[in-house]
Amino acid sequence: MTEISVGIIMGSQSDWPTMKEAADILDALGIPYEKKIVSAHRTPDRLWDYGKGAVDRGLQVIIAGAGGAAHLPGMMASKTRVPVIGVPVQTKALSGVDSLYSILQMPRGFPVATMAIGAAGACNAGLMAAGILALQDPELAEKLNKWRSDLSASIADEPTDV
Numbered sequence: 001m002t003e004i005s006v007g008i009i010m011g012s013q014s015d016w017p018t019m020k021e022a023a024d025i026l027d028a029l030g031i032p033y034e035k036k037i038v039s040a041h042r043t044p045d046r047l048w049d050y051g052k053g054a055v056d057r058g059l060q061v062i063i064a065g066a067g068g069a070a071h072l073p074g075m076m077a078s079k080t081r082v083p084v085i086g087v088p089v090q091t092k093a094l095s096g097v098d099s100l101y102s103i104l105q106m107p108r109g110f111p112v113a114t115m116a117i118g119a120a121g122a123c124n125a126g127l128m129a130a131g132i133l134a135l136q137d138p139e140l141a142e143k144l145n146k147w148r149s150d151l152s153a154s155i156a157d158e159p160t161d162v
């Protein structure tokens, strides 16, 4: 796989520590991606251009993370038919429930596949993107199967005192 097939976008630089979890998964599975700061609120023209060009540039999945009034994933889903996976970034004021509800409650017709709040959600967004791409890519499917069975094998039978 050489072409960039996944776009990771986020509303702010401050989202990167969370969104890096998605990037780490894509790195581990050898999936080429790009990462960009795109904000519906602060850089609406950038959002528009990104969404407009997504299909022609060959993107197959967009992972979009934002916090608070998290309109980025939904607005991106409005602008392109490329599937959008939304990551609600955890916030200080409302613990990310604000982000979650902003991303989850899309009107009929423009879905966003919404993950859990925070780092686990971003990690799962990477895995969800991999699962979508693996449908058409047997080599990637093998890698993803191995990643999943390695994780299962790493889980201890019994808890230990820490």
Ligand SMILES: Nc1c(C(=O)O)ncn1[C@@H]1O[C@H](COP(=O)(O)O)[C@@H](O)[C@H]1O
Binding pocket: 010, 011, 012, 013, 014, 015, 038, 039, 040, 041, 042, 065, 066, 067, 068, 069, 070, 071, 072, 073, 089
């Ligand atoms: N929710 C959005 C959007 C958007 O949805 O377009 N743009 C920025 N933001 C969010 O604002 C939070 C605070 O951003 P700063 O840390 O830059 O103040 C971030 O979590 C970002 O995703």
